[in-house]
Amino acid sequence: MANIIVCSRFPQNLKLEVLINGELKSFVINGSKTDLTANQENKNNLHGAMAMTTVDEDLYNAWLEANKDNKLVKNQFIFTAKTEKSAKAQKEELKDESTGLEGLGQEGDKRAGGKKIAKG
16 A cells, blocks of 8 residues: 655644445544644744645545545645655645635734734
């Protein structure tokens, strides 16, 4: 069985399930907020954060086939890489793309109507 690196920009761990030959199989991928070793520079900021989890490739591909139209896949909240280096390169490409799950910025975040966010 070959493994693949599943990368997640979703903050929480995700348990993914798929039926294979009538049997429910599941696996958990790390969330970007829970994988603190990978996101030490971003521990208080989810923007550009990503977690990596090694998963059986056949199991992930079965899940992907059943969920190819899922927004987690289409919006690249979850994506795969063959190597850690290629995962980090993909993370770099996506670093400026907001998932919409990040906290509001303190200065002029457009999700707060461009207003300054009050502290505390």
